[in-house]
Amino acid sequence: MQWEYEIVALGLIVDATxxxxxxxxxxxxxNxxxxxxxxxxxxxxxxxxxLKRPVNQTTDNEPR
Known part of the structure; x- marks a missing residue:
């Protein structure tokens, strides 16, 4: 099985205020x-x- 990966910077520490x-x-x-x-x-x-998901999932390549 092939996977695709995404990295999401949450910023919870910086944005806590x-x-x-x-x-x-x-x-x-x-989402x-x-x-x-x-x-x-x-x-x-x-x-x-x-994050990861199988490559065969619907892809949405918009940046997060």
């Missing part, structure tokens, strides 16, 4: 999940999530 920021990131991650993306790693130091 902005109102409703956590909800915005959760919505973004939920990615509905597109078939699955989180495989989280890097705390850079507040970044690595």
């Amino acid at each position: 902005e109102p409703k920021q956590r909800e915005k990131h959760e919505k973004n991650l939920n 990615l999940g509905s597109e078939g993306w699955e989180t495989v790693a989280y890097v705390f130091q850079s507040d970044t999530v690595l």
